[in-house]
Structures are given as C-alpha cells and as structure tokens.
Amino acid sequence: MEVLQNGFAKFATITKPIEVPLTNGNGTINHLNLITETEDLSNMDPSRAFVNKVKRLIVKVGTAVVTRSDGRLALGRLGALCEQLKDLNLQGYEVILVTSGAVGLGRQRLRYRKLANSSFSDLQKPQGDLDGKACAAVGQSSLMALYDTMFSQLDVTSSQLLVNDGFFRDSGFRKQLSDTITSLLESKVIPIFNENDAVSTRKAPYEHCLQDSSGIFWDNDSLAGLLALELKADLLVLLSDVEGLYSGPPSDPNSKLIHTYIKEKHQREVTFGDKSRLGRGGMTAKVNAAVCAAHAGIPVIITSGYATDNIIRVLQGEKIGTVFHRDAHLWKNIKEESAHEMAVAARNSSRRLQALKSEERRKILLAVADALEKNQNMIMLENQADVAVAVAAGYDKSLISRLTLKPEKISSLAKSVRVLADMEEPIGQILKRTELADELVLEKISCPLGVLLIIFESRPDALVQIAALAIRSGNGLLLKGGKEARRSNAVLHKVITSAIPDTVSGKLIGLVTSRDEIPDLLKLDDVIDLVVPRGSNKLVSQIKESTRIPVLGHADGICHVYVDKSANIEMAKQIVRDAKTDYPAACNAMETLLVHKDLCNGGLNELILELQREGVQIYGGPKASAVLNISEASSLHHEYSSLACTIEIVEDVFVAIDHINKHGSAHTECIVTEDSEVAETFLSQVDSAAVFHNASTRFCDGARFGLGAEVGISTSRIHARGPVGVEGLLTKKWILRGNGQVVDGDRGVSYTYKEQLIEA
Structure with a gap:
C-alpha cells in the first residue's frame, strides 16, 4: 500500500485492495487504508454484467455533490472523486468528467467580495440576488483550478472544455470535439466538461430526448447524456445526492429504491420530490437524460456521489444505484430469495452450526472479530456515506449519533465479539438431571431458539452485536436495519458472513433490504421463532400487532x-x-x-x-x-x-x-x-x-x-427480561435416557424422582 506525499491516499485496482480519502467533517481529508481482498467480498450482480465491457465512461457530478449544505466545497468528496478517476485512468479506462458547481462557487466568492467592500449603511439595504452568469464566470476558473490542483498532485493531467447548447448544432464543431477528446484520451488526459453558463443563451428548460446529437441541453445532466452519445461512451454514471431513483421522494419512508428502471413500468409509478437543493436539475433531469441515453444504447447508472467509492463499485458490477439499459425490459427477472426461503436457509444453517464442536464455533467468532478490524476502513467509508446522507436529509442529532461508527466503536465491537467467544459454551448445558425411575434419567438442557428476526433502526453497531450473539447461541438470524444505515449494514453483513465457513454457510445470517419484506416475514410463525424490534414505540407496537410470532423487546426507555x-x-x-x-x-x-x-x-x-x-x-x-x-x-x-x-x-x-x-x-x-x-x-x-x-x-x-x-x-415478564444476551436466546429441551421402559398405565414403572448432581 502507498500514501502519496502530496497528501492523497492511493487507490489500487478495482480487484485489489484500495486506499481512500475520508473527510473529517470540515472538508479536510484524512487518509485511511482499505485493507481487504475485494474478491472475498465480491458482490457482482448478474444484471450489471455489461460493465465488464466498459472502456469509455462519462461521470457527471452535480452541484449538490460538489458542495456541502452550507454552500462550501465538499473537499473530501472531490478528493475521493479525483482518486477514483485517477485509478480508473491508470487501469486503461477512458474517463470523461462533466462537473457542476461553478455557479455556487462563484456566488460564494462574490458574496464575500461584496461584503468586504460594503459599508455599514450598504449592509442595511435589501440585498438582491447575484447575477447567475457573473457567478458562473467567477466560479468557473476557481472550480477548474481546484480540479487542476487535485489531479496534478495525483500526477494526472486534466483539461477544460466549456460548451454551450448551441455548439452542438454545428456538425463541424461536433467533429472537432470528437477528434480533440480522442487525442486527449490517448494521452491519458482527463477531459472536464462544463456548461458555459456565463454566456449561455438558452431560455427554456431541457425537454427534448437526445435522439440525435443535435438536441439542445438545458443542464449538466442533459449535457452528460448528449456527450455520451456524441463521444460514443460505453457507460454514463450520474452522481447524485441520493442513492438512486426511488419510487417516490427519498425522504418518504414508503419510497423504494428502483435498481433497474423499465420505462414501461416505472414512468407512471415514480413520484418525483423536490429539485436539487443547489443546481437547476434534480432527479427529473437525471432520469430524462438517462432514459434518452439508454434509448440510444448507452447504459446509465444513477448513484450517490456522497460515497467515496461508488464509481469503483459500479464498475465492479455491484447492485448499487439505478441502472437504465435499452434491453432492461427484455431481461429475465433475476429471482430474489423470498422471505420464506431466507428464513429456511437460516434455520438449516443454524442446525449445521449447532452440529459443530464448541471450539469450532468459538473460532468463527474470533474470525468475525478479526474481519471487523481488518476491514475497519471500508466499514468507516460506508458509514460516512450513510452519515453524510443523513445529515443532508436533516435527521435529528440523536439519530446521527446512533448511526455514526468511529474507529474506537469498531474496536470495541471486535473486543465484545472476542469476549463472547471466550464465554462458557452455552449450547447443550445440562441444567437439571432427575432419575425418574431405575435406569430412566431425565435431563433438561439448553438449546437455541431457532431463527431470530431482529428489526432495528439507525444503529449499525447493533448488527454486529446481534450477529455475534446469534452465532454464539447457535441461532439463525434475519436482520432488517433502518434505511438510514443501509450501506453500513450491508458492509457489516458482508464482512461478518465472509468469516462464516462454507460448512455452515453465510446464509446463517440473512440481511433483509426492503421494508416491503417485513409483512411476509412476520407471517412466518412456522419458521421464525422470535422477533426482536429495536426502535421507536411506534415500531414495536406495529410489530406486536402484525404477527403471531413471540415478540421480545421494549417500546420506551423512560x-x-x-x-x-x-x-x-x-x-x-x-x-x-x-x-x-x-x-x-x-x-x-x-x-x-x-x-x-x-x-x-x-x-x-x-x-x-x-x-x-x-x-x-x-x-x-x-x-x-x-x-x-x-x-x-x-x-x-x-x-x-x-x-x-x-x-x-x-x-x-x-x-x-x-x-x-x-x-x-x-x-x-x-x-x-x-x-x-x-x-x-x-x-x-x-x-x-x-x-x-x-x-x-x-x-x-x-x-x-x-x-x-x-x-x-x-x-417483558416472560422468557427474558432486562439486557438479553446469549442466555435470553436459548430455550430448553428435555432428554430422556431409558432402558426399554414403557408406561403401561403407570403399572410398569416405579417412580423415584431423585435429583442427580451435575458435574461442573
């Protein structure tokens, strides 16, 4: 691994360990090394196999990604973006960047300049809004200077190309543009495009499909789509401030992430929320550009730019964001495991786990602890992406606090897993032994409950604790975390299940990703043995009212x-x-x-x-x-x-x-x-x-x-009360050892009922 002297951490190839920069919250970049074999945690989705053929890609980054909520530049995100593009450039990808942010940056600089030059009396007057074109002119040079500095420190050359909507009507311009880009890419230069807002003449919003290269673009989303066609890109990645396209406003808890957009199915179903908080576009503009580009044969993926490795993950074929593909409607539905199948798989795996010797189960927990520490940086990376989205969405500070994973928290989690590993074996303990009659001995022993369904909100550390307890107690486990911790939960689940041997199967612990699956899970009283909701009073009450499965937990903590x-x-x-x-x-x-x-x-x-x-x-x-x-x-x-x-x-x-x-x-x-x-x-x-x-x-x-x-x-006052650890996840069963005895109306047995000592 290598950390460059210029201050940026170094990405390795897509299929090898990588190192990534993280922001500490004030825009400063911290350097963390991601020490993991991505092959061990591979998540290639069959529907994303087309990424294997990608050579030329266009990445569009929006204003809401480039800037923070206070309007200042998000240096951590920009640094991570440049790192990824540099890494892809080194691997032979032809990378083209389309960026927004000039207007916002220029507005900030002009406001500061106006404030610095204003008298006290001037400040008492109503302040009008700044001219957008002037802001664009001022901000453009600053934005490009920043990109140039970042790429230069990474030993990458970048170039600036400012375009207007009218340029593309000129066939000569389009030919020259294509030749110039080809020359730049052959020289390993990363072209950076931006709409030249300072002198743009457009008056109407972008409403036209990019059916050919003469279409007029309205924003940088449509510009990116137009360039994808004109420059014959293999993939267009639109980076947003949300995970992808949802069935409704992302802030609506009932909205679902759409992994594959099918126009015939989703065009009428999707309800768009507000436009971008800073740029002209928003999800509507992205979808318009994506639909048109996909129709012309250019695959498009909309995903979050808040995560510092999403471009890498897209090219690894992970099922993140929303994909737009011309042939999506022809794809056979890739069957996802049903709730019942997931629960049955967890039960079967738990029985294999119970069959292991105590020392073998102990080694699994130690492997989980090691995996948590080894992958700490990757866990932090995903968690910071969740936290960034939660902060931008305006979540309460208490939820942000519960959501955040810090290095000391991950170390503490690994330590607690090792403590569990070193505890006395809980399964098969003889709790009581009674001689019922001569050579007829009854034992009460501890055994796992079976399959647990845990529904929790906003605390990814709970996933680790619960998974470790399930392994120690020999139970199968289904987990459903809150969507605010989606990335954190996914990476923790992946890290933990990678430490479970194939003889048991990682299906011992299932991760439920959609809240739509919860009603089906709550009906599975024939497979799931206990539900534990951890969250609000409302959540617990809803769970109790919706299932015949025993529910354990508390609604309030007063x-x-x-x-x-x-x-x-x-x-x-x-x-x-x-x-x-x-x-x-x-x-x-x-x-x-x-x-x-x-x-x-x-x-x-x-x-x-x-x-x-x-x-x-x-x-x-x-x-x-x-x-x-x-x-x-x-x-x-x-x-x-x-x-x-x-x-x-x-x-x-x-x-x-x-x-x-x-x-x-x-x-x-x-x-x-x-x-x-x-x-x-x-x-x-x-x-x-x-x-x-x-x-x-x-x-x-x-x-x-x-x-x-x-x-x-x-x-509750039944089964377990107070903090529920391993003991609370166990039940009892009775084992009777005889020598041919029969009841025969109780005439053939002489009962003695002698309690026998249990050896320590």
Whole structure:
C-alpha cells in the first residue's frame, strides 16, 4: 500500500485492495487504508454484467455533490472523486468528467467580495440576488483550478472544455470535439466538461430526448447524456445526492429504491420530490437524460456521489444505484430469495452450526472479530456515506449519533465479539438431571431458539452485536436495519458472513433490504421463532400487532433516578450527570429525575446546576414546575433521547415508587440514598427490568452486565427480561435416557424422582 506525499491516499485496482480519502467533517481529508481482498467480498450482480465491457465512461457530478449544505466545497468528496478517476485512468479506462458547481462557487466568492467592500449603511439595504452568469464566470476558473490542483498532485493531467447548447448544432464543431477528446484520451488526459453558463443563451428548460446529437441541453445532466452519445461512451454514471431513483421522494419512508428502471413500468409509478437543493436539475433531469441515453444504447447508472467509492463499485458490477439499459425490459427477472426461503436457509444453517464442536464455533467468532478490524476502513467509508446522507436529509442529532461508527466503536465491537467467544459454551448445558425411575434419567438442557428476526433502526453497531450473539447461541438470524444505515449494514453483513465457513454457510445470517419484506416475514410463525424490534414505540407496537410470532423487546426507555433525602449529594450529582449526559440517545439514559421534597432547600439546586452545566434542558412535573418556575413537561411518560429531562418533587420513596410504576416503561430505575432500608424498599417494589442502588442507569447494558453483548433490552415478564444476551436466546429441551421402559398405565414403572448432581 502507498500514501502519496502530496497528501492523497492511493487507490489500487478495482480487484485489489484500495486506499481512500475520508473527510473529517470540515472538508479536510484524512487518509485511511482499505485493507481487504475485494474478491472475498465480491458482490457482482448478474444484471450489471455489461460493465465488464466498459472502456469509455462519462461521470457527471452535480452541484449538490460538489458542495456541502452550507454552500462550501465538499473537499473530501472531490478528493475521493479525483482518486477514483485517477485509478480508473491508470487501469486503461477512458474517463470523461462533466462537473457542476461553478455557479455556487462563484456566488460564494462574490458574496464575500461584496461584503468586504460594503459599508455599514450598504449592509442595511435589501440585498438582491447575484447575477447567475457573473457567478458562473467567477466560479468557473476557481472550480477548474481546484480540479487542476487535485489531479496534478495525483500526477494526472486534466483539461477544460466549456460548451454551450448551441455548439452542438454545428456538425463541424461536433467533429472537432470528437477528434480533440480522442487525442486527449490517448494521452491519458482527463477531459472536464462544463456548461458555459456565463454566456449561455438558452431560455427554456431541457425537454427534448437526445435522439440525435443535435438536441439542445438545458443542464449538466442533459449535457452528460448528449456527450455520451456524441463521444460514443460505453457507460454514463450520474452522481447524485441520493442513492438512486426511488419510487417516490427519498425522504418518504414508503419510497423504494428502483435498481433497474423499465420505462414501461416505472414512468407512471415514480413520484418525483423536490429539485436539487443547489443546481437547476434534480432527479427529473437525471432520469430524462438517462432514459434518452439508454434509448440510444448507452447504459446509465444513477448513484450517490456522497460515497467515496461508488464509481469503483459500479464498475465492479455491484447492485448499487439505478441502472437504465435499452434491453432492461427484455431481461429475465433475476429471482430474489423470498422471505420464506431466507428464513429456511437460516434455520438449516443454524442446525449445521449447532452440529459443530464448541471450539469450532468459538473460532468463527474470533474470525468475525478479526474481519471487523481488518476491514475497519471500508466499514468507516460506508458509514460516512450513510452519515453524510443523513445529515443532508436533516435527521435529528440523536439519530446521527446512533448511526455514526468511529474507529474506537469498531474496536470495541471486535473486543465484545472476542469476549463472547471466550464465554462458557452455552449450547447443550445440562441444567437439571432427575432419575425418574431405575435406569430412566431425565435431563433438561439448553438449546437455541431457532431463527431470530431482529428489526432495528439507525444503529449499525447493533448488527454486529446481534450477529455475534446469534452465532454464539447457535441461532439463525434475519436482520432488517433502518434505511438510514443501509450501506453500513450491508458492509457489516458482508464482512461478518465472509468469516462464516462454507460448512455452515453465510446464509446463517440473512440481511433483509426492503421494508416491503417485513409483512411476509412476520407471517412466518412456522419458521421464525422470535422477533426482536429495536426502535421507536411506534415500531414495536406495529410489530406486536402484525404477527403471531413471540415478540421480545421494549417500546420506551423512560428511566428514572430518585434522589432520596438521605442521599450523598456529591454522589447524586455524579450519578445524575452520567445517567443523563453520558449518552443521551441511549434507551438507558435518565429521562426523569425524582427528588425528595426535603432537598428543595439546597440539594435540588445543586442537581439542577450540575445538569445545566452540561447543557441539559430541564422541564418540570406539576410540582417542580410550580416550585422552580420552569416550563411544565408535556407528559410524565416522555423519552427525550437528547439533552433534556423532566424533574419532579416527591413526598417520599413510596410516592417515587408509585410515580415510576405509573409513568415509567419498566426499563431501568435508580435510587440514590444512604438509607439501606429505603434502598431495599425501592429495589423490591419498583416493577422494572433493572433496578439500581447508587449506580447510574447507564450500567443497564449487555456488555456491562458481562453478557458480551445484547440483542436488546426486554421489559417483558416472560422468557427474558432486562439486557438479553446469549442466555435470553436459548430455550430448553428435555432428554430422556431409558432402558426399554414403557408406561403401561403407570403399572410398569416405579417412580423415584431423585435429583442427580451435575458435574461442573
């Protein structure tokens, strides 16, 4: 592997390990090495086999990809784009780039210049919008200078070609353009096209299909389509700010990603959302250009430009984005595995897993841990793409926090998998042995539940924990994560299943990619043995109402800390601060603080100040809001999942217990007190899955409980309760060993019922 001295990490070939640049959030490029054999994680889709014949490709990058949400250049994405194009150039591909962004960049520079030259009185006047053509003229030189700098540092030569819509009406121009591009490509130069907005004369939007090279383009999408025809490209890749074409607005949870566009099928079904947030186009313009180019025989793929390796993945034949192909309607439907087939495959694989020796199962987990560490950079790459899309979509900070995977988190996950591997073998443990009669011995032993369906939202780290628990407990597993973590979940699933030997099969763990499959899965009570939803109250309620399969989990995480009158206030401040601020989005974070009335004269104020120093927004219950003159909470049964909480004043421990049992979610509660009798009253009478004395609610976690990991936290009272680790994923079966005994109306057996010792 090699990192160039100029500051960019180096891509290797498509079929070998690669190194890629990542942005740290402020536009600065960090360098991460992707140490993986892509052959081991190959994902060539049969419908994308045409990419094997690609030599000349055109890549179009839009304004929303080139710039960040604040209008500044997205240097990390631009760096990754240049890296990929350079890598493809070295491999012999003829690469042509069509770029947007000049107007946005010019607008930013002109606004700064106008501000710098304005007096205070000027700034008080209404500010009109800047002229778009002037912005284009200023921004074009800056944009090309940036590309030139980036490509030069990568030892690649680029060239600029500015064109107008009218140029293509001239056959002489088209001939000269083709000759010039051929000459540049033969010299390994990357041509960069842009529409010359500064002097463009167009007045109407692009509405014409590119049936021949005399069509007029309206934006850079249609320009890219026109160039694909004119320059006889083998593939056109349109990079967008979303994953591809959806059946409706991408922000609509009911929208589905369309992997293959068939005009006859999708033209009337697709509902387009808003246009691009910055450029003139949007998905409508991309689809128009793609349909026309595909009709003329140029395959097109629309995919996300937020991911830093999507062009590479497209040329590897991965099923990403939306493909437009002239013959798509003739393709035989590639049969996708049905929900039932996936569940049956998981069950069959689990039985093969159970048949292995304990040490063999242990080695699988160790291989999973090694694979996570080996592929950390690739995992980070995919996760950053998910995070970028989530930020652009305006998701809550709490969801972004749960979605983000950092290196220390991946290391922690690998460590937790190794902890599971070193635990005592859970399968086949003799829990009880009874002699029923002479030479008739009954044993109760532990065994896997069978097949688990886990539906979770926005936490890709949960996928690793759940998969490791399933392997350790010998269960088959079906996983359905939230679409906001789609790429993260896909790469984690691929890494984990690659570590499972063929004797078991990677189908032990199935990844469900469409929410449309969930209703079918919830009907499979003959194959799936347990459903564990991890997410919102709404999600859990919907699952429970939609299936006959047993459901394990919790809807809310409304956790309380009660500070008694005898509490050590310094200890209470420390516990309250940790319970609320250590990880506010966690289900075991404190949401309500109950304080004994005797602390109103001093201790309560100290607790409030401690929370306010950490930026916690405080709301009051009926009593606290009146005493403290603060806003009253909308509900005493409310999960904030953020730096906010409710405070209420109570008469004594019994009122605190009543409050928790009435308004809580039976998750995790804590009492802070130096009175052991009060503590025992609280511990015995609070009806929650976990109840603590003088310890933060954040300790309610499978790993912290020594379970290695958790599939979730259950507030149910049947089967498993609290953090659910390996033990919660096991059931029992009875084994009877005899010597020819028969019942014969209970006349032939003399029952003894002697309990026998079980050897350690």
